[in-house]
Amino acid sequence: MKGNGVISVLARCLAGLTTLAAALLGSPAARAFALPAATPARASGLWLIDENIPPSARGPAVRTRKVWRVCLDRKADRALHELDVREDRARVAVDGLRCDDPVYALTDRTLTSTMRCRGALPAAGADITTTLTRMTHFASNQEARSETVMDGGGHGRGRMVSTMRRTGPCPGSMKPGARLLLHWTVNGEETLKGQVRGNIFRQAGEHRRLTAH
Numbered sequence: 001m002k003g004n005g006v007i008s009v010l011a012r013c014l015a016g017l018t019t020l021a022a023a024l025l026g027s028p029a030a031r032a033f034a035l036p037a038a039t040p041a042r043a044s045g046l047w048l049i050d051e052n053i054p055p056s057a058r059g060p061a062v063r064t065r066k067v068w069r070v071c072l073d074r075k076a077d078r079a080l081h082e083l084d085v086r087e088d089r090a091r092v093a094v095d096g097l098r099c100d101d102p103v104y105a106l107t108d109r110t111l112t113s114t115m116r117c118r119g120a121l122p123a124a125g126a127d128i129t130t131t132l133t134r135m136t137h138f139a140s141n142q143e144a145r146s147e148t149v150m151d152g153g154g155h156g157r158g159r160m161v162s163t164m165r166r167t168g169p170c171p172g173s174m175k176p177g178a179r180l181l182l183h184w185t186v187n188g189e190e191t192l193k194g195q196v197r198g199n200i201f202r203q204a205g206e207h208r209r210l211t212a213h
Helices: 002-025 028-032 074-093 200-210
Strands: 045-053 064-072 097-099 103-107 110-121 126-140 143-151 160-168 178-186 196-199
Touching: 064 074, 074 097, 074 110, 074 126, 074 143, 074 160, 074 200, 097 126, 196 200
Parallel strands: none
Antiparallel strands: 045 064, 045 160, 064 178, 097 110, 103 110, 110 126, 126 143, 143 160, 178 196
């Protein structure tokens, strides 16, 4: 009888965990950022990511470049896709635009996320509706390139380009999901006094909380 009681408790715990997992997988956040099943995976290891960010539609003409080292495994690779799209959305939020959840499409080895964005821009002189698109092309599991562009609406933004390549295994000091900001230049001038550590999973979670999902 005692053994049956233990088994019963374990069964209830397992059922609870299964229910929780199903709820999480079925949540709006999980559904909205679920990638196509056949999306190519970047190989596990250390990646160098070089981002070139155009000026905002508001404020001075400032060009930004960020260079990251990122440690990826399968889970961190997927989470980085989500973080990239959420950061794209946050960048245009500075311009007063709010974007819908992304719609993903996969053609050959190119993943496309499309978001419809709305808001008022001084440059346009009125409320606008525009489309924010990120296209990631996987040359191989060792190299990829992303471009983010906004179409229409007098937004005044250029094309953001990120190049990514695997450089080897992750060092012992970096676990999957860790990322290290090596350079942050503004109009060609370095702004960092030292390297800045971050985490893909934590930062994606922070974006979810800010946008309520």
